[in-house]
Amino acid sequence: MSYFITTTAVENTRSLAQSALPDAPVVPDPPARPATVRARLSEALRTAARHELRLADRIDPRCEPQLS
Numbered sequence: 001m002s003y004f005i006t007t008t009a010v011e012n013t014r015s016l017a018q019s020a021l022p023d024a025p026v027v028p029d030p031p032a033r034p035a036t037v038r039a040r041l042s043e044a045l046r047t048a049a050r051h052e053l054r055l056a057d058r059i060d061p062r063c064e065p066q067l068s
Helices: 002-018 034-059
Strands: none
Touching: none
């Protein structure tokens, strides 16, 4: 019995939600800009790396950067 009540409630809610604005205009989502986000993130990471290198040089200028 409770399954019938739950199912009926869900169906009623769906039909009410779908009939709320039947003729409303559909606005497309703006296109995602992953390239821009990647470029900004890359630049932020490069800036942080340069900052870390400058800080390391100030702490101990004798250290050579190790490339791995």
